[in-house]
Amino acid sequence: MVVPVPIGEVRDFVRHAVKGTSLVDPVAQVFSGFVLFEQRLRYTAVDATHTRIEIDVSEKVPGADVLLYTRRVGVIDRFFVAVQDELDSRERRYHRPEAKAAVTEQVEFDTSVDGT
Numbered sequence: 001m002v003v004p005v006p007i008g009e010v011r012d013f014v015r016h017a018v019k020g021t022s023l024v025d026p027v028a029q030v031f032s033g034f035v036l037f038e039q040r041l042r043y044t045a046v047d048a049t050h051t052r053i054e055i056d057v058s059e060k061v062p063g064a065d066v067l068l069y070t071r072r073v074g075v076i077d078r079f080f081v082a083v084q085d086e087l088d089s090r091e092r093r094y095h096r097p098e099a100k101a102a103v104t105e106q107v108e109f110d111t112s113v114d115g116t
Helices: 007-018 026-032 069-094
Strands: 037-045 051-059
Antiparallel strands (some): 037 051
16 A cells, blocks of 8 residues: 655554554454464655555464464454555545635515515
């Protein structure tokens, strides 16, 4: 996944993205079987303002990859969803649409009984 974050800031960006998720919660890692996998992140600068983030999840225990395949794929998906959520959050924070001026309309009502 390529993100609009410079290579020097990408580690903090990822740390912030996964903060508070099951990816860093030790109890959730045990119950999901994630402790049986080793995850490695690779960061590659694409240009001055963009970085490619790659995740490699490999088994620590022989057979875990086969037996817990769907859990492994789920972990990878949760990682990229967390990164995308952080990107969306930054977009909302830093690129708010300008507030439109309130439009007021003046309406006159006919309050006479017979319309005259």
